[in-house]
Amino acid sequence: xxxxxxxxxxxxxxxxxxxxxxxxxxxSVSVYLFWYVQYPNQGLQLLLKYxxxxxxxxxxxxxxxxxxxxxxxxxxxxxxxxISDTAEYFCAVQNSGGSNYKLTFGKGTLLTVNP
Amino acid sequence: xxxxxxxxxxxxxxxxKKLTVTCSQNMNHEYMSWYRQDPGLGLRQIYYSMNVEVTxxxxxxxxxxxxxxxxxxxxxxxxxxxxxxxxxxxCASLSLWPRGTEAFFGQGTRLTVV
Numbered sequence: 001x002x003x004x005x006x007x008x009x010x011x012x013x014x015x016x017x018x019x020x021x022x023x024x025x026x027x028s029v030s031v032y033l034f035w036y037v038q039y040p041n042q043g044l045q046l047l048l049k050y051x052x053x054x055x056x057x058x059x060x061x062x063x064x065x066x067x068x069x070x071x072x073x074x075x076x077x078x079x080x081x082x083i084s085d086t087a088e089y090f091c092a093v094q095n096s097g098g099s100n101y102k103l104t105f106g107k108g109t110l111l112t113v114n115p
Numbered sequence: 116x117x118x119x120x121x122x123x124x125x126x127x128x129x130x131x132k133k134l135t136v137t138c139s140q141n142m143n144h145e146y147m148s149w150y151r152q153d154p155g156l157g158l159r160q161i162y163y164s165m166n167v168e169v170t171x172x173x174x175x176x177x178x179x180x181x182x183x184x185x186x187x188x189x190x191x192x193x194x195x196x197x198x199x200x201x202x203x204x205x206c207a208s209l210s211l212w213p214r215g216t217e218a219f220f221g222q223g224t225r226l227t228v229v
Binding site for chain 2 (some may be wrong): 004009032036041042043044045046049051090094101102103105106107108
């Protein structure tokens with residue numbers, strides 16, 4: 001079984017400040033890791049993903065995340081946020097092999113960027 | 116444009132009245148799935164389908180049915196909706212051959228059962 005823990009349900013920050021959204025996972029098998037973003041009244045959009053290779057991955061809108069196998073973490077970071085980054089962010093894992101393609105999501109982190 | 120289309124976007128219904136939420140994708144993806152999103156719980160998988168006529172239960176299948184008669188369509192059926200099925204529903208699709216790693220999501224259907 002897999003599980004994903006997003007340590008903060010809400011993160012308020014001021015515009016142009018840096019932000020880190022934390023994600024830890026648990027899995028007995030090798031996994032792919034994802035961050036999805038959900039803007040108000042919209043579906044989920046892929047922000048970035050880690051499949052293999054370099055542990056630092058870059059995504060859209062200036063976001064990046066670092067995979068840490070020993071700590072089973074995949075934290076999302078952005079050096080300077082904008083008002084338009086206000087959204088809910090979901091960390092997710094998926095088996096990297098086998099026939100199960102299910103995404104297991106964390107409970108989400110609501111990022112609110114204030115002027 | 117690659118997309119997953121759900122209908123309706125919003126639906127209010129009464130307990131016990133059968134309803135269907137449609138989902139269609141234009142990417143020729145083999146894998147399709149339904150999730151429900153509830154506050155504080157994230158997204159949980161209801162059902163999934165690996166291809167036409169191949170469906171299986173996810174983590175929270177009770178009270179739901181699905182069918183996959185065509186590759187592009189994957190409707191979610193609530194035979195007798197109850198208030199605890201009030202939720203935000205998302206359909207998603209994914210390529211299996213070659214294996215894709217990005218799931219594409221629909222815009223969501225907000226269902227209220229009174």
